Amino acid sequence: MVIDDDRLVVTSLKTILEADAEIQVVGTGTSGRQAIELYHKTKPDVLLMDIRMEGMTGIKAAEKILAADPEAKILFLTTFSDDDYIVSALRLGAKGYLLKQNYESIIPSLKAVQMGLRVFGDQIITKMPLALGTDKTSTVEYDLNEKELAIITQVANGLSNKEIAQALYLSEGTVRNYISVILEKLQLRDRTQLAIFYYKNLKHA
Amino acid sequence: MVIDDDRLVVTSLKTILEADAEIQVVGTGTSGRQAIELYHKTKPDVLLMDIRMEGMTGIKAAEKILAADPEAKILFLTTFSDDDYIVSALRLGAKGYLLKQNYESIIPSLKAVQMGLRVFGDQIITKMPLALGTDKTSTVEYDLNEKELAIITQVANGLSNKEIAQALYLSEGTVRNYISVILEKLQLRDRTQLAIFYYKNLKHA
DNA sequence: TTAAAAAGATGACATTTGTCATCTTAGAAA
DNA sequence: TTTCTAAGATGACAAATGTCATCTTTTTAA
Missing domain, CATH: 1.10.10.10 (Winged helix-like DNA-binding domain superfamily/Winged helix DNA-binding domain)
Incomplete structure (x- = not known):
């Protein structure tokens, strides 16, 4: 599942991901509220979500999702590696973050998270x-x-x-x-x- | 679970089996009727049962158990390898038979059955x-x-x-x-x- | 008792594997 | 630019692995 408040990002991510036969995008959205709603409807293996969004931030959305389902696998998308939010996001139980620039590493990282690993930038941790x-x-x-x-x-x-x-x-x-x-x-x-x-x-x- | 109408056999089998740390005997009995009753109560990984018993034979008991639970793993104990019953027992869905003489091969065979294999005498088949x-x-x-x-x-x-x-x-x-x-x-x-x-x-x- | 199978051991051999030190090259940082 | 660094390549080496043909020993069957 892909959430980003930039509709263009959502579309291109969806395209990139669905090119991989092992991946299926079961839902997309552009706000934290949609993330929460869609998450419970579709129960995706991995939720790929922007960390900064208008209205409810990705962090807040993640907090609510994790409260209801501590097993949720959430991977944040971020533009800056030094984003202050990241630390608190990880403390909540998110599985990692991914730099948006790094398009090539999205798919392997996603699969890593699905396997239960954690991802930081391009480091995969288990x-x-x-x-x-x-x-x-x-x-x-x-x-x-x-x-x-x-x-x-x-x-x-x-x-x-x-x-x-x-x-x-x-x-x-x-x-x-x-x-x-x-x-x-x-x-x-x-x-x-x-x-x-x-x-x-x-x-x- | 161990069923044999000779109480001595049951006892010695139980002793042999429980010497192995990976095995637990969750129930024993001396008749087909007991086998059926106990099976549904304890749901053992593997049922080790004598093929010839007074009253209800092991075959009949197996038939009833398999009718209720086709996944049941039943391994027959028999004294003679040429026992006519064996064929029909296997046709029912039993996982194999074991010669009572062959005490050393009981444990490996049991484990093999638990792993989903089938056992004939000392041949393990998958x-x-x-x-x-x-x-x-x-x-x-x-x-x-x-x-x-x-x-x-x-x-x-x-x-x-x-x-x-x-x-x-x-x-x-x-x-x-x-x-x-x-x-x-x-x-x-x-x-x-x-x-x-x-x-x-x-x-x- | 003898013959015939199994089960196990041996030695030789070609490959594959894992380890290491050293090199090349390309990209990042200064 | 030059320097530094990380990714990748190379070559050498010892050890582990898989394959075979050939023995020896035990067990089983005739």
């Missing part, structure tokens, strides 16, 4: 208990960027390094380097454990 | 669409024996060949050979795809 290994029950926070997430997805689809390289237009060596970094970040040993991690923690999270 | 790969939607039937299933489970836990060997008291080479056979049977390429297969098709199936 906070969850580590289910693998022996008995680590502590909650750790991981930082993964878009590219890393894309590679994890490929590994979790069972592709080899060579195949991932072809799919993402990288060299095989680069893919290996990425995976090495990912394994270090997530404290895993090999791609099999990474795939397992994906199915236990990221998929449907 | 019939399901292949979710991996490109676009194979056909339903294939795989044959996996206990040992193979045990190894798959370890792979899906992220263990290396060396670790699996230690865990199962085998040599590393043997583990490799097993995995090679498993990959061939399931038409997969490497252990990562095997782990993925496990989470997509076997776990919680």
Whole structure:
């Protein structure tokens, strides 16, 4: 679902999003009030909403939506990364914010949020208990960027390094380097454990 | 849940099963009538039931249970592998049969059934669409024996060949050979795809 | 008791994988 | 512009993996 008080933004976002076969825009609106109403009607997987809007701000709308449904996945659109509102928005339980300039990262970020991750600018963050290994029950926070997430997805689809390289237009060596970094970040040993991690923690999270 | 008209069998089965931390015996009984009554009360993950019993046979009881709950997972206990009843039992929708002599294979078979597989003697069978790969939607039937299933489970836990060997008291080479056979049977390429297969098709199936 | 299967082990081999240090290049910042 | 930095590429390397053919040992069946 897409909410922005600039109708042009709404339209272009809708176009961009619907070009992706996995995404469906189930509703659009141009005000906080519409956001609340539409949200409860359509229960979207993710609500993409402008943070500054005339009348009711995105923050206020988010507050009401989250009060009724704490599981709501709200991703804010913002023009300035230093927007003061952002902090309070995140404190409410929003899943992150996205710079409007950054059109290319909208879709991956949206998918990341749908998977249960959080997004800040172009950093994708996940906070969850580590289910693998022996008995680590502590909650750790991981930082993964878009590219890393894309590679994890490929590994979790069972592709080899060579195949991932072809799919993402990288060299095989680069893919290996990425995976090495990912394994270090997530404290895993090999791609099999990474795939397992994906199915236990990221998929449907 | 355990049903057998020999009280001694019930008791010893209960003891064997409860020694496993992952298993809980939620009810026991000694007749088909009790089986039906208890089944609906406790809704066990798996019902382990003798096939020959005085009064109502296990078959009859299974028939009634399956009529009310087609998802019921019923595993028959039998003394003779050539028991004529078995065929009709399986046709009803039972998940398999188990020779009473074979005490060691009770637990792995039980777990296999809980995962959605079927068990015949000591053959564990799985019939399901292949979710991996490109676009194979056909339903294939795989044959996996206990040992193979045990190894798959370890792979899906992220263990290396060396670790699996230690865990199962085998040599590393043997583990490799097993995995090679498993990959061939399931038409997969490497252990990562095997782990993925496990989470997509076997776990919680 | 002997023959025939299974189950397991071994060794050799080609690939794949993960790690690291080092390089190139392109974009951001000064 | 020049400098700095991040993304990507390369090459070398050890270890892990998957495949095979060949043995040995155990179990089962005749």
